[in-house]
Amino acid sequence: MFDGPEAFADFPSDAERSSGEVHEQAADAPGRPSPPATPRDDVPREESEDWGSPRIIHRPIPASELDRDAVVVIRRLTRQGHTAYLVGGCVRDLLLATPPKDFDIATSARPRQVKRVFRNCRIIGRRFRLAHVIFGTKIIEVSTFRCGATASSPEEDLLIREDNVFGTPEEDARRRDFTINGLFYDIQQGTVIDYVGGLHDIERRTVRTIGDPEIRFQEDPIRILRAVKFAARLNLHISPKTMEAIERHRDKIPRSAPPRILEELLRMGRGGASWESFELMRTTGILAVVLPDVARGIDEQPDRLDRIRRHLEALDARVRTGFAATAPIIFGIYLLPLVYPDGLDALAPEPVRADGVRTEHRIENLLQDIIPRLHLPRRDAGRLRQILMAQRRLVPAPRRRRFSRTAVARQAYFPEALALLEIQGASIESWTEEIERWRAALDRLPKASPASRPRTGPEDRSRSVPGEPGAGGRRRKRRPRRRRRKPAPPDAG
Numbered sequence: 001m002f003d004g005p006e007a008f009a010d011f012p013s014d015a016e017r018s019s020g021e022v023h024e025q026a027a028d029a030p031g032r033p034s035p036p037a038t039p040r041d042d043v044p045r046e047e048s049e050d051w052g053s054p055r056i057i058h059r060p061i062p063a064s065e066l067d068r069d070a071v072v073v074i075r076r077l078t079r080q081g082h083t084a085y086l087v088g089g090c091v092r093d094l095l096l097a098t099p100p101k102d103f104d105i106a107t108s109a110r111p112r113q114v115k116r117v118f119r120n121c122r123i124i125g126r127r128f129r130l131a132h133v134i135f136g137t138k139i140i141e142v143s144t145f146r147c148g149a150t151a152s153s154p155e156e157d158l159l160i161r162e163d164n165v166f167g168t169p170e171e172d173a174r175r176r177d178f179t180i181n182g183l184f185y186d187i188q189q190g191t192v193i194d195y196v197g198g199l200h201d202i203e204r205r206t207v208r209t210i211g212d213p214e215i216r217f218q219e220d221p222i223r224i225l226r227a228v229k230f231a232a233r234l235n236l237h238i239s240p241k242t243m244e245a246i247e248r249h250r251d252k253i254p255r256s257a258p259p260r261i262l263e264e265l266l267r268m269g270r271g272g273a274s275w276e277s278f279e280l281m282r283t284t285g286i287l288a289v290v291l292p293d294v295a296r297g298i299d300e301q302p303d304r305l306d307r308i309r310r311h312l313e314a315l316d317a318r319v320r321t322g323f324a325a326t327a328p329i330i331f332g333i334y335l336l337p338l339v340y341p342d343g344l345d346a347l348a349p350e351p352v353r354a355d356g357v358r359t360e361h362r363i364e365n366l367l368q369d370i371i372p373r374l375h376l377p378r379r380d381a382g383r384l385r386q387i388l389m390a391q392r393r394l395v396p397a398p399r400r401r402r403f404s405r406t407a408v409a410r411q412a413y414f415p416e417a418l419a420l421l422e423i424q425g426a427s428i429e430s431w432t433e434e435i436e437r438w439r440a441a442l443d444r445l446p447k448a449s450p451a452s453r454p455r456t457g458p459e460d461r462s463r464s465v466p467g468e469p470g471a472g473g474r475r476r477k478r479r480p481r482r483r484r485r486k487p488a489p490p491d492a493g
């Protein structure tokens with residue numbers, strides 16, 4: 001899926017760098033390069049805070065690989081005298097020859113100054129204010145350089161609660177989570193600006209925290225999930241010290257806000273490497289912290305892992321062709337082997353399994369843990385319950401009471417239930433004809449019917465424009481209650 005070292009064909013090797021053939025500069029301030037510096041030693045410094053001046057590498061990225069709107073935003077900000085760079089995931093992905101999901105900008109301009117430059121801009125965030133510049137359904141996130149919160153002593157509670165002080169580009173780079181995510185790209189100069197050793201780690205395909213992983217994971221334990229996500233999705237390895245700290249601090253993940261944990265789990269499910277992410281979570285002991293029932297279920301019956309692997313691989317194959325997996329589908333895959341321990345093929349007409357527990361109760365017990373643990377929205381939890389229950393009605397069965405496919409297909413949950421069935425069918429290369437019959441039933445529905453529209457949420461809800469197609473998570477407005485007419489007073493009229 002990912003390019004190997006050849007992706008770095010025009011990337012400087014260590015030898016080139018030390019022979020001085022590479023255009024490498026040190027700068028006092030980014031954007032204003034000073035004369036070339038002596039090459040720094042490139043030993044990874046997980047504990048070192050002393051990064052010195054940035055490495056600036058001339059590495060022009062073709063305009064065709066950049067987002068046109070992001071380029072417009074940067075050009076306009078710089079024309080107004082501000083510094084503005086591409087930052088974070090998009091720079092990382094461009095250097096790894098992977099198409100970026102979105103393009104983020106870091107700038108010296110304050111949110112209000114950004115708003116003054118763009119009419120199509122709104123400021124979001126209470127804790128930390130960000131500017132969103134809106135182009136149709138696309139959002140370019142523009143954040144002001146800021147410095148990270150740091151704890152003054154190791155005994156102190158390191159969890160970050162405040163993170164909203166503006167800072168320099170260097171501080172902004174160093175507050176970020178991983179070195180690969182701490183790079184700036186200056187589109188005007190065609191240079192990558194590296195304060196944190198990110199270029200080194202991109203070349204070596206390594207996930208490494210910026211600074212001491214012991215501190216960085218305690219400050220924000222969600223970074224543990226992010227490390228797994230990046231390693232799995234981008235086919236990177238995790239540096240030994242970062243890995244040790246992951247294992248030492250994984251129990252602190254529940255200190256993070258549940259919706260953030262949920263969001264990272266969903267991103268893993270939707271990122272095209274859901275199996276690699278799941279397996280890395282399991283082997284690092286993270287799964288036992290975030291989804292203990294699933295981890296326990298696998299320990300009790302190891303062949304469940306194989307079922308999950310086949311299903312997640314089938315999901316990844318679909319995601320690569322543009323399928324947007326919803327929360328119920330992703331969690332449905334995790335829970336299926338627990339809900340149907342004997343496999344759907346072995347379904348009895350009466351849904352009571354060998355251990356005497358009804359399917360409904362099994363689902364309910366699992367949801368009772370997951371809903372509060374991850375703040376799974378009620379709507380998703382309800383849908384998850386429905387699509388898990390529906391599976392046993394959708395699989396081919398020899399003896400079954402007469403039923404109307406159209407009536408089943410008309411149910412709002414049906415497209416997701418069918419997607420889950422298709423994922424299972426693909427993973428065992430079976431049920432093809434039955435699935436085709438269900439698909440035909442869905443296609444026969446009038447197009448305007450809600451069930452015929454698959455409810456596939458956007459990749460990242462935080463980035464969707466409310467009111468635009470794909471804007472997930474919007475609550476339907478309640479109709480105002482009709483007021484009861486007061487009875488007329490007895491003496492009226």
Ligand code: ATP
Nearest residue numbers: 087088089090101104175176177181182220222223
């Ligand atoms: P993706 O491709 O999954 O969106 P991303 O790197 O763009 O990956 P985002 O969650 O969009 O990830 O965050 C954007 C950037 O913000 C990151 O690249 C990183 O620099 C920074 N960041 C995000 N979350 C954290 C965090 N918890 N701690 C520190 N920095 C973070």
Ligand code: MG
Nearest residue numbers: 089101102104
């Ligand atoms: Mg991103």
